[in-house]
Amino acid sequence: xxxxxxxxxxxxxxxxxxxxxxxxxxxxxxxxxxxxxxxxxxxxxxxxxxxxxxxxxxxxxxxxxxxxxxxxxxxxxxxxxxxxxxxxxxxxxxxxxxxxxxxxxxxxxxxxxxxxxxxxxxxxxxxxxxxxxxxxxxxxxxxxxxxxxxxxxxxxxxxxxxxxxxxxxxxxxxxxxxxxxxxxxxxxxxxxxxxxxxxxxxxxxxxxxxxxxxxxxxxxxxxxxxxxxxxxxxxxxxxxxxxxxxxxxxxxxxxxxxxxxxxxxxxxxxxxxxxxxxxxxxxxxxxxxxxxxxxxxxxxxxxxxxxx
Amino acid sequence: xxxxxxxxxxxxxxxxxxxxxxxxxxxxxxxxxxxxxxxxxxxxxxxxxxxxxxxxxxxxxxxxxxxxxxxxxxxxxxxxxxxxxxxxxxxxxxxxxxxxxxxxxxxxxxxxxxxxxxxxxxxxxxxxxxxxxxxxxxxxxxxxxxxxxxxxxxxxxxxxxxxxxxxxxxxxxxxxxxxxxxxxxxxxxxxxxxxxxxxxxxxxxxxxxxxxxxxxxxxxxxxxxxxxxxxxxxxxxxxxxxxxxxxxxxxxxxxxxxxxxxxxxxxxxxxxxxxxxxxxxxxxxxxxxxxxxxxxxxxxxxxxxxxxxxxxxxxxxxxxxxxxxxxxxxxxxxxxxxxxxxxxxxxxxxxxxxxxxxxxxxxxxxxxxxxxxxxxxxxxxxxxxxxxxxxxxxxxxxxxxxxxxxxxxxxxxxxxxxxxxxxxxxxxxxxxxxxxxxxxxxxxxxxxxxxxxxxxxxxxxxxxxxxxxxxxxxxxxxxxxxxxxxxxxxxxxxxxxxxxxxxxxxxxxxxxxxxxxxxxxxxxxxxx
Numbered sequence: 001x002x003x004x005x006x007x008x009x010x011x012x013x014x015x016x017x018x019x020x021x022x023x024x025x026x027x028x029x030x031x032x033x034x035x036x037x038x039x040x041x042x043x044x045x046x047x048x049x050x051x052x053x054x055x056x057x058x059x060x061x062x063x064x065x066x067x068x069x070x071x072x073x074x075x076x077x078x079x080x081x082x083x084x085x086x087x088x089x090x091x092x093x094x095x096x097x098x099x100x101x102x103x104x105x106x107x108x109x110x111x112x113x114x115x116x117x118x119x120x121x122x123x124x125x126x127x128x129x130x131x132x133x134x135x136x137x138x139x140x141x142x143x144x145x146x147x148x149x150x151x152x153x154x155x156x157x158x159x160x161x162x163x164x165x166x167x168x169x170x171x172x173x174x175x176x177x178x179x180x181x182x183x184x185x186x187x188x189x190x191x192x193x194x195x196x197x198x199x200x201x202x203x204x205x206x207x208x209x210x211x212x213x214x215x216x217x218x219x220x221x222x223x224x225x226x227x228x229x230x231x232x233x234x235x236x237x238x239x240x241x242x243x244x245x246x247x248x249x250x251x252x253x254x255x256x257x258x259x260x261x262x263x264x265x266x267x268x269x270x271x272x273x274x275x276x277x278x279x280x281x282x283x284x285x286x287x288x289x290x291x292x293x294x295x296x297x298x299x300x301x302x303x304x305x306x307x308x
Numbered sequence: 309x310x311x312x313x314x315x316x317x318x319x320x321x322x323x324x325x326x327x328x329x330x331x332x333x334x335x336x337x338x339x340x341x342x343x344x345x346x347x348x349x350x351x352x353x354x355x356x357x358x359x360x361x362x363x364x365x366x367x368x369x370x371x372x373x374x375x376x377x378x379x380x381x382x383x384x385x386x387x388x389x390x391x392x393x394x395x396x397x398x399x400x401x402x403x404x405x406x407x408x409x410x411x412x413x414x415x416x417x418x419x420x421x422x423x424x425x426x427x428x429x430x431x432x433x434x435x436x437x438x439x440x441x442x443x444x445x446x447x448x449x450x451x452x453x454x455x456x457x458x459x460x461x462x463x464x465x466x467x468x469x470x471x472x473x474x475x476x477x478x479x480x481x482x483x484x485x486x487x488x489x490x491x492x493x494x495x496x497x498x499x500x501x502x503x504x505x506x507x508x509x510x511x512x513x514x515x516x517x518x519x520x521x522x523x524x525x526x527x528x529x530x531x532x533x534x535x536x537x538x539x540x541x542x543x544x545x546x547x548x549x550x551x552x553x554x555x556x557x558x559x560x561x562x563x564x565x566x567x568x569x570x571x572x573x574x575x576x577x578x579x580x581x582x583x584x585x586x587x588x589x590x591x592x593x594x595x596x597x598x599x600x601x602x603x604x605x606x607x608x609x610x611x612x613x614x615x616x617x618x619x620x621x622x623x624x625x626x627x628x629x630x631x632x633x634x635x636x637x638x639x640x641x642x643x644x645x646x647x648x649x650x651x652x653x654x655x656x657x658x659x660x661x662x663x664x665x666x667x668x669x670x671x672x673x674x675x676x677x678x679x680x681x682x683x684x685x686x687x688x689x690x691x692x693x694x695x696x697x698x699x700x701x702x703x704x705x706x707x708x709x710x711x712x713x714x715x716x717x718x719x720x721x722x723x724x725x726x727x728x729x730x731x732x733x734x735x736x737x738x739x740x741x742x743x744x745x746x747x748x749x750x751x752x753x754x755x756x757x758x759x760x761x762x763x764x765x766x767x768x769x770x771x772x773x774x775x776x777x778x779x780x781x782x783x784x785x786x787x788x789x790x791x792x793x794x795x796x797x798x799x800x801x802x803x804x805x806x807x808x809x810x811x812x813x814x815x816x817x818x819x820x821x822x823x824x825x826x827x828x829x830x831x832x833x834x835x836x
Contacts, residue, residue, distance in 0.1 A: 168415070168422035171408070175416050179405040185367065186403055186417030186463075187388035297407070 008266070015260055016142035021215075022230075022263075023256025024150045027249055028208025029234035030241075031153075031160045032201030034248045037238055038164060039197035040177035040298040044100035045085045047231030048107035049202045053078035053209025055111040058222030059118050061214060071149060071210040078206015079199050081107055086195035086202075093302055104231075112224050149215035156204065161245050163200075173197050177296035180303040190303045205231065229279065236282040242294045255282060315343050316379065318470055318503040319364075319395075324373035326359050333359040334370070335527040341471055341503035346493060348518030348535065349507045350547055352625070352793065352829065356527040357507050361473050364505075365390040365397045391417065396469030398460045400476050406449030413448050414463045434466045438496045453604075454485040461492075472497060473505045478513055490517040509547070509625050511540045511830035525549050544826030548793060588615040591651055591753045591785035592637075592668070598645030599632050599809075606632045608809040610646070614754060614785040619776060621800030622789040625829055629809035630789050631673060634758040637787070638670045638678070639663040651753050664693065669752035671743050673759045673789075679743045680731050687713030687727035690746050720745035721771075737768025744775060748784075755779050758789045773799055793825055805829065 029046050036043055043049075057074035061067060085103055089096040130144040164170035172193050175183040180190045212230075213222045233255050240254065241247025258278040261267075265274060317340040326334040334356045341347050351357045362368040364375070366384035375382050377393055384390045390397075397403075404413050411428045431444040440458045448459060457477065464472060474493075478486040490513070497504055508514055514521055515535060523531040523546045531546045592614040599607035607629045614620050624630055635641045636648070642658030649655060650666040657663055663670075672678040680689045690713045691698060698709045713727040722741045725733050731742065740760065747755065757776060761769040776799055780786045790796050796803055803820050805813040805828040813828045 166424075168418075171412055171416065171422070175405045175408060178407040182403045182405050183416065185365075185387050185397075185399060187386070187391050188417050 012264070012266075013138050013141055015264055015266070016139050017145070018260035018263060019253070019257045020142045020146065021150065021256070022259035023252045024146070024153045025208055025212050026230055026234050026237055026255055026259075027153050027252040028156065028211060029201075029205045029231050030237040030248050030252050031157055031245070032204025032208075033234055034238050034241070034243070034245060035160055035164060035173065035204075036194075036197045036201040037243060037299060038177045038296055039173045039194045040180060040296050040301065040303070041090065041194050041198055042096060042235070042300040043082070043085055043198060043201060044097060044232065044235065045082070045103040046201065046205055046234055047227060047229060048100075048103040049078040049081045049085075049205035050209040050212070050227045050231045051107045051111050052081040053206030054213045054222060054227055055114065055209075056206070057210030058213045059114075062118075067149065067214055070214060071152075071207060074206045074210025075203045076206065078204070078209060079202040082198050082202020082205070083195075086198040089302070090191045090194045090198070093304065096300065096302070108224075115222075115224060147215040149211045152207065152211065156207070157245065157249060160204075164245075169193075169196070174296075176303070177298055180298050180301075184303070184305065194303070205234075233278060233282050236286045239290050239295075240285050242289065243296060251285075254285075317341060317376075318343050318378065320376040320379075321360070321364070322374055322376065324360065324363060324370045324375075326356075326363060326368060326370050332527045334363070337373070337524070337527070337529055339522060339529070341505055343470075343501040343503050344498050345520065346498060346504045346506055346518045348514040348521035349505055349524065350509065350511070350514050350521055350543060351524035352509060352547060352791075354526075354791070355524040355547075357524050358475065360524075361397065361475055361505065361507055364471075364473060365395055388417070391467060391469075394468070394470035395473070396464040396467055396471070397473040397475065398457065398464050398477055403463070404448050404456055404459060407447065409445050409447055410442055410451075410459050410462075411444040413459055414444075414466055416463070418467070430466060431462060434462050438462075438465060438492050440492065454481050457481065457485075457489070461489075465497075469502065471503045471505070473507065475507045476509070477506070478508070478510065486513065493517065509830060511543050511547075511827065514543060515540060523547055540827060540830070541823055544823050544830060547830070548823070548826040588617055589651075590614065591616045592787065593649045594646070595648075596646035597636065597643060597648060599636060599641055600644045601632070605644075606809050607636065610806075610810050612787075612804065612811065614787055616753070616785050617780055617783045618801045619780045619786040619788055619799050621796035621803040622787065622806055623793060623796045623803055623825065623829065624791065624806035626791045628806045630758070630791065630806060632809070633806070634670065634673055634756060634789055637663055637668055637754075637756045638672060640678075664750075667750070667753035669747035669750050669755045671740070671747055671755070671757045671760050673762075675739055675743050680739065682730070682732040684731055685728050686717070686722070686725060686731055686734065686742060689731045689742055690716050690727075690749075692746065716745045716749055720748075720775075735768075737764050737771070740764060740768065740772060744772070748775075748779060752784060754785045754787065756787045756789065759791065760788070761790075761792065761795060769795075793829070797825070 029050055033043060033046055053074035056077035057070045060073035061070035064070065081103065085096070085099055088094045088099045134140045134144040136144070164173060172183065172188050175186070176188060176190045176193045184190050209227065212226060234252070237251030237255055238248050240251035241249070255278055258281045262274055262277045267274070319341050321337060321339040324334050324337045325332065337356070337360055339360070349357045349360070359368060363370050364384070366386045366389050369385070375384065382393060384393065384395070405416065408416070411424070411431045414431050415422070415427050428444045431442070434440075435442050438461070440462055442455060442458055442462065448456060451459065477489060481489065493504060494517070506514070506518055515538065518535045521533060521535050521538065521543065522529055523543065525547065530549065590613055592612070594610055594612040597607055597610045598605055610629065610633070612620070622630065622633065632641065636643070636657050639657050639660055639662045647654055648657055650663070650668055653666055655663055655666050676682060681692065684692075687709050688695070691709055695704060698705050698712065710727050716722070717727060720741045722734075722738050722745065724735055724738050731739065734742065755776075760776065761772050764772065773795075776786055776788065788796065788799055797817070797820060800817060803815045803817065803825075804811045805825070815824065
């Protein structure tokens with residue numbers, strides 16, 4: 001019987017589709033956070049960036065019925081929320097975790113409050129099937145039959161990699177994440193680079209929030225609480241990935257699978273326990289993988305001039 | 309004077325003064341760097357040479373004075389401005405990022421077009437031009453200290469600086485590597501007409517590599533002369549100076565009379581030195597100790613013997629293992645080799661409280677950082693490590709705590725606030741007395757005093773000195789770790805000099821003249 005269940009789970013195309021959808025949403029946030037963490041910042045406010053993006057996109061698409069424009073609004077909203085984190089903690093040097101926690105609560109409340117006034121109604125874009133490839137058994141539909149906004153993750157991952165490893169900006173971002181004093185004496189504005197990296201993360205999260213409300217099949221528009229701590233799980237994905245981009249994406253797939261598994265209610269366990277499954281897994285994985293040796297040396301350490 | 313240079317100076321520093329609170333790091337300093345010349349800047353720790361160089365590259369802003377570049381006034385706000393003006397610095401260990409490759413590090417902070425191919429070629433070109441071979445694709449963290457410095461040098465030279473500053477460049481190098489560095493500087497840099505400033509406390513390299521030398525002491529320029537004709541002894545004397553001892557200056561103020569009462573022979577400092585220390589029992593024995601930090605030996609084959617009733621001074625230029633020695637004896641770091649025994653019992657440093665349990669008391673280097681809890685009261689700080697002795701089932705008996713604190717405050721003359729005031733409200737001298745009182749009230753076998761008078765005023769220094777002498781007279785073995793040579797010479801019965809984590813010389817006080825100490829601190833053990 002257990003073997004039956006297991007084979008059901010492994011061959012369920014729906015489960016794979018759902019896994020990919022969750023993983024993609026996580027990846028938007030995680031890729032942004034990966035860049036921000038390479039710059040030495042840790043943003044638990046990822047959640048608030050996503051909420052900002054999700055709600056704004058939902059309102060925009062209700063007003064204009066234009067998905068690309070709504071996604072753009074989401075990007076801007078995410079970046080706007082992240083600028084609060086960036087300026088408060090990397091110009092005014094307020095503790096980044098205090099700022100992050102406050103922002104998470106504030107933006108969640110703000111979106112709830114505004115939702116009474118501007119009710120977000122979202123049509124769902126049709127799935128966009130890539131010819132032939134989506135016919136691959138079991139995983140074809142999952143990978144190549146998603147609504148088009150989901151596919152934006154592919155160029156985003158490439159962009160993030162290119163920015164970090166192939167541009168001067170990326171070199172400087174990595175240097176401020178590993179050794180801000182050295183970057184400073186080399187003439188790099190450490191906190192400016194950090195703010196920029198956070199803004200990038202905010203834009204990515206905003207896009208992820210937009211895709212969350214516009215791109216998911218079977219979810220009817222925006223609902224408060226929709227983001228549901230995916231921002232926090234995205235941080236766990238970066239940790240799981242050992243601060244590499246490849247590992248981060250792998251982490252998103254792993255956590256995406258547990259979200260899908262939980263949503264499909266495939267095992268007969270206590271529903272509360274089932275609902276908390278992805279978070280429990282994240283907790284365990286973070287505890288195992290958060291090794292100090294692999295992380296950017298200056299991660300979560302504020303930089304003040306002259307403190308050498 | 310330094311007449312052989314006809315060209316006008318590349319840069320002139322005029323009347324540079326920098327204060328940190330009441331401490332004057334640079335006091336009206338004038339300095340000229342000429343093209344094609346290697347200019348040595350010699351001085352002890354805290355002489356102000358590093359501050360001066362930081363001002364030159366824009367990491368520190370001077371309070372007074374100005375800079376003239378080719379005769380025109382300039383202001384250097386930050387390192388980027390300095391780079392744009394053609395001022396480059398090879399830092400001791402600051403400016404490389406371990407996780408990046410060589411070519412990435414060389415490019416860091418640059419503005420030109422970002423192209424991997426071009427960058428790698430340029431690194432190779434610069435390297436070849438100066439004979440500094442290196443693989444541009446290696447992670448800098450995987451390189452040896454010598455190669456890392458080579459990367460620093462390439463990074464600096466690629467920007468074609470008019471002025472090149474080297475801050476203690478050989479502190480991490482082997483003698484052969486140092487030799488290579490200086491021949492590179494001489495052959496390539498000087499013939500290209502760059503002005504080079506070589507900051508160092510090593511007499512040998514100043515003598516060997518420079519054309520002119522400026523000697524700094526306590527923030528002031530005390531001597532400026534051509535290197536030719538100078539001897540190590542001349543330089544050592546000028547660097548260390550014949551300062552009036554703080555002890556005698558305090559005596560002149562009438563502050564020492566009552567303080568010395570506890571000491572057996574107040575007016576003959578040599579008194580305890582004549583007594584063969586070896587006859588007394590050994591209280592602390594360190595044998596071939598080795599401590600690694602990030603894989604580098606910060607204490608390397610260190611051997612020390614401390615007898616009861618003596619003050620053993622540990623001298624040395626800052627960063628040569630003093631902090632780690634203090635940490636080791638405070639049970640903060642693990643031994644990676646060798647043994648430490650206290651009163652014949654083998655200690656296990658690195659286990660919290662293990663050294664204290666064996667009777668090693670420590671006055672830590674930074675009383676704010678590891679000595680006390682600033683926001684707690686004076687009484688709580690005084691009994692911080694024995695709070696259990698005034699508690700019942702976890703509840704502190706406040707009255708008793710207060711009484712014991714008051715007794716200690718009386719004994720150690722801690723004034724300025726009551727036992728219930730916060731520790732932070734005390735003056736620096738009184739704070740240090742609290743630490744001292746707590747540590748001595750254990751009746752320890754060994755007292756480690758790490759930079760015990762740093763940041764204190766003359767009166768407080770005098771009190772501390774008298775207390776350390778009294779502690780030794782009462783039979784405690786005192787290990788005085790200090791970078792203040794004066795303090796070491798004033799207090800110690802025996803002196804050892806640390807260099808790169810090992811003892812490179814041992815002197816009795818009678819042997820320890822300023823000149824010999826200067827030579828040892830300058831790393832010239834064979835001459836001392």
